[in-house]
């Protein structure tokens with residue numbers, strides 16, 4: 001066993017209706033004036049105003065930035081950071097799916113240390129503590145409420161840049177499944193598979209440890225048992241809560257064990273073709289699990305047993321997991337190929353170069369070259 005370390009430097013609150021404790025959470029982190037970062041949908045539904053009202057009742061005023069988009073951009077971060085500075089707020093509430101979380105983390109860096117988020121790309125560039133964050137995820141999910149990453153799209157180079165620092169972990173996370181019950185089926189499927197990919201990639205990662213394995217296994221159990229049920233009926237709060245908790249555990253797992261080729265290769269797919277993150281991951285997953293099967297040391301069977309409605313047979317072969325994941329995609333309405341998602345081959349060379357820059361390639365269980373990445377893109381097409 002190699003050396004490993006972990007810490008979970010934050011408060012996490014899970015349960016239906018826990019958003020009501022937002023003002024108490026704000027006080028606990030010393031916040032006196034909130035800046036809420038969210039998206040247009042949650043604003044229209046009145047949920048953003050509800051968050052602001054909850055804090056106003058306790059004497060905490062709020063300013064709101066609600067213009068985050070899918071695959072959020074460097075420009076959006078700059079705009080939100082400017083609005084944050086003008087507001088006089090002293091903490092940020094990140095409220096929504098992965099996009100508002102990514103923007104909020106980036107704003108919390110840029111608003112404190114200046115410059116553009118592009119200057120903090122990579123690992124270890126964040127100089128110190130950031131503006132305190134409270135994260136309230138409304139999808140299950142990116143797990144972004146507990147991760148050390150912010151992923152922002154730089155349209156100038158068609159590139160999704162990653163900022164990695166344990167300083168990015170929100171101080172407080174509130175996981176209230178009531179927000180999940182109105183998600184469209186396609187969003188529930190894409191986000192749910194993304195969470196499952198986080199659990200799988202961190203589980204088979206070269207940087208996996210007994211700690212991350214424990215998190216990944218519990219995540220796989222919760223997600224495997226509930227993803228079909230949740231996508232079929234998002235109003236099923238029990239399934240929604242299991243998915244939210246599963247994506248939380250998966251987020252903790254990959255903050256420590258990193259990911260792999262699926263995420264390395266999916267970011268360029270999203271950057272060049274604006275395919276939603278979860279959809280890009282879901283399409284690539286079976287192809288890459290097939291590629292990684294050579295390295296299997298018994299974990300494929302375990303994953304199979306968490307995700308399949310029926311247990312693996314005595315003569316289980318890793319390829320059966322690949323087929324199961326393909327079937328799951330079809331059941332959940334995920335496109336079967338990159339081509340179906342609107343991807344064309346002419347950008348593959350540039351995309352492979354970008355994928356190779358990802359730190360996730362280095363921890364993928366099977367050593368991966370640019371040639372491999374090109375072949376995998378072609379196969380997934």
Ligand SMILES: [Zn+2]
Pocket residue numbers: 142194195198263277281
């Ligand atoms: Zn992801």
